[in-house]
Amino acid sequence: MALDAMSEVSDEALLVLYANGDPHAARSLTVRLAPRVMAHAYRLLHDRAEAEDVTQEALLRLWKIAPEWRTGEAQVTTWLYRVTANLCTDRLRKTRHGDIEAAPEVADDAPSADQALISQARAEALTGALANLPDRQRQAVVLRHIEGLQNPEIAEIMDISVEAVESLTARGKRALAKCLGTRRAELGFYDG
Amino acid sequence: MMDKRKPEMDLTEAELDALFRAADTEAPLPSGDVMARILADADALQAAPAAAVAPAKPQSVRDLLGGWLGLSGLAGAVAAGLVIGVLSPDALGSYADYVVNGGVSVTDYLPGLTEVSFDG
Numbered sequence: 247m248a249l250d251a252m253s254e255v256s257d258e259a260l261l262v263l264y265a266n267g268d269p270h271a272a273r274s275l276t277v278r279l280a281p282r283v284m285a286h287a288y289r290l291l292h293d294r295a296e297a298e299d300v301t302q303e304a305l306l307r308l309w310k311i312a313p314e315w316r317t318g319e320a321q322v323t324t325w326l327y328r329v330t331a332n333l334c335t336d337r338l339r340k341t342r343h344g345d346i347e348a349a350p351e352v353a354d355d356a357p358s359a360d361q362a363l364i365s366q367a368r369a370e371a372l373t374g375a376l377a378n379l380p381d382r383q384r385q386a387v388v389l390r391h392i393e394g395l396q397n398p399e400i401a402e403i404m405d406i407s408v409e410a411v412e413s414l415t416a417r418g419k420r421a422l423a424k425c426l427g428t429r430r431a432e433l434g435f436y437d438g
Numbered sequence: 439m440m441d442k443r444k445p446e447m448d449l450t451e452a453e454l455d456a457l458f459r460a461a462d463t464e465a466p467l468p469s470g471d472v473m474a475r476i477l478a479d480a481d482a483l484q485a486a487p488a489a490a491v492a493p494a495k496p497q498s499v500r501d502l503l504g505g506w507l508g509l510s511g512l513a514g515a516v517a518a519g520l521v522i523g524v525l526s527p528d529a530l531g532s533y534a535d536y537v538v539n540g541g542v543s544v545t546d547y548l549p550g551l552t553e554v555s556f557d558g
Contacts, residue, residue, distance in 0.1 A: 264480070264484065267484060269484075272477060272480035272481070272484065273477060273480075275480075276473060276476050276477055276480065277473075280468045280472070280473060280476055281465075281467050281468060283468075284465075284466065284467060284468040284472075285465035285466070285467075288465060288466050289461065289465070294466055297466070298468055298469065298472045301468050301472060301476070302472055302475050302476050302479065305476045305479065305480070306476075306479045306483075309479055309480045309483040309484070310483060312483075364460075365460045365463055365464060366460075366464055368456065368457045368460035368461070368464075369457075369460040369461045369463065369464030369465075370464075371457065372457040372458070372460065372461045373461060391454075391455075391458040392458050392461050392462050392465075394462075419454060420448075422449070422454060422457075423448040423449040423450075423453075423454055424448045426449050426454075426457070427447050427448040427449050430447075430449065430453070433453075433457070435449070435453050435456075
């Protein structure tokens with residue numbers, strides 16, 4: 247099947263095509279899913295190189311499970327978010343006593359008038375603050391408020407109840423709001 | 439009215455949402471190198487379609503014949519066939535005749551049997 251003809255094909259169908267030997271399915275799935283996995287891993291790990299390793303590993307697991315994929319049981323993205331989060335958690339545990347607490351500060355000389363730089367500063371500040379949240383809170387907040395997933399899907403990914411998701415995201419947001427409140431000016435929320 | 443919020447106050451919902459939007463916008467993309475590695479993985483696994491999933495090819499004659507159980511059954515059958523094949527029908531006939539016509543008696547094996555009484 248031609249590559250451009252695959253844009254309307256579901257992730258699951260592409261995975262089945264891949265398992266059946268289709269030469270284009272893997273490329274379509276990679277283009278579609280790798281950026282999402284990478285973004286999610288980066289938000290959980292706050293480390294680009296580690297996030298890239300996790301992305302490759304998560305996709306590798308997807309290729310491996312393709313022949314055994316049971317259609318209709320779970321969305322491919324849900325499965326991938328779960329695998330990605332588990333891989334990130336493993337890496338965070340290994341580096342728990344490292345410098346994970348040392349969230350990079352936003353550069354002092356960032357020109358707050360430049361919207362692009364403000365956006366970058368906000369993203370970096372948020373990612374740094376997320377790194378200080380407990381793993382489960384961070385995962386729930388990222389999935390809900392950055393990835394934009396609905397609570398039932400997050401509950402499935404994290405294997406917890408919807409109520410637990412709501413609790414985690416609420417606590418996570420409160421912690422972020424408190425942590426970043428002192429940096430309001432450098433994040434461009436105050437003019438002075 | 440002046441905004442009396444102090445800088446150390448918690449961020450508002452709207453401010454947090456702005457941060458979330460920024461994080462979404464600024465998410466790093468996987469490099470070309472990573473994309474190439476991912477596709478290489480996919481090609482490698484697809485080229486060798488799941489040795490782990492497809493029924494494994496027999497690795498030896500033993501596997502082909504159903505493992506040790508099948509092999510032992512086959513060996514027994516071969517041995518029986520060999521015996522039957524080696525003994526000619528005449529020999530089998532002689533042996534049968536020998537057994538049936540008194541060449542061998544039960545008492546040959548159980549001499550005390552003649553003393554057994556069934557009277558009561």
